[in-house]
Amino acid sequence: MRKRPVYIMLAGLPGAGKTTLRKTLVQVWHRDLRQLSTDDVIDAAAREARKTYSEVWAQEAKTATWVIGALKSDALQDAADIIHDQTNTTPTKRHDTLCDVPANYFKVCIVVSAREDVRQQRLLQRPGKVIPYEVDQNMQRMWRYPELREGFDAVIPSYLTSKVLRPWLV
Secondary structure, three states, rough: OOOOOOEEEEEEOOOHHHHHHHHHHHHHHHOOOOEEHHHHHHHHHHHHHOOOHHHHHHHHHHHHHHHHHHHHHHHHHOOEEEEEEEEOOOHHHHHHHHHHOOOOEEEEEEEEOHHHHHHHHHOOOOOOOOOOOOHHHHHHOOOOOOOOHHHHOHHHHHHHHHHHHHHOOO
């Protein structure tokens, strides 16, 4: 009998390590996890235009959101395992993202964090992708740690990912 499909939402501030964790999980688990990331869509548009992420963000963000919505819909229809890589700082945003995920899914939020000095250093090392200081500060102010009542079956810190999710993904 097949296990329930899993919907993994990554949540954390920019530069915390969400994308690195997503890529590691996909590689290590050798599993068909449908990857949802607006950043990937915007990065692809930037490469195609021969521009940087920051140069195309304003014109591509809405399209990227639509593309991810369509990919998510297809993945849910296929009952596929999904990993959703986005900042997801607020309970409202996370709840709205989960509202169309069917009840048969195991919904888990992995909270990705880093010391502030490490996070800031990572932000500075992303050529062509600049998050304005005011935007980063606003995200920090809005950040709320995810809770089960938002619709998750589990909320775990990233360092427990392998232990908690291994039975679902291996």
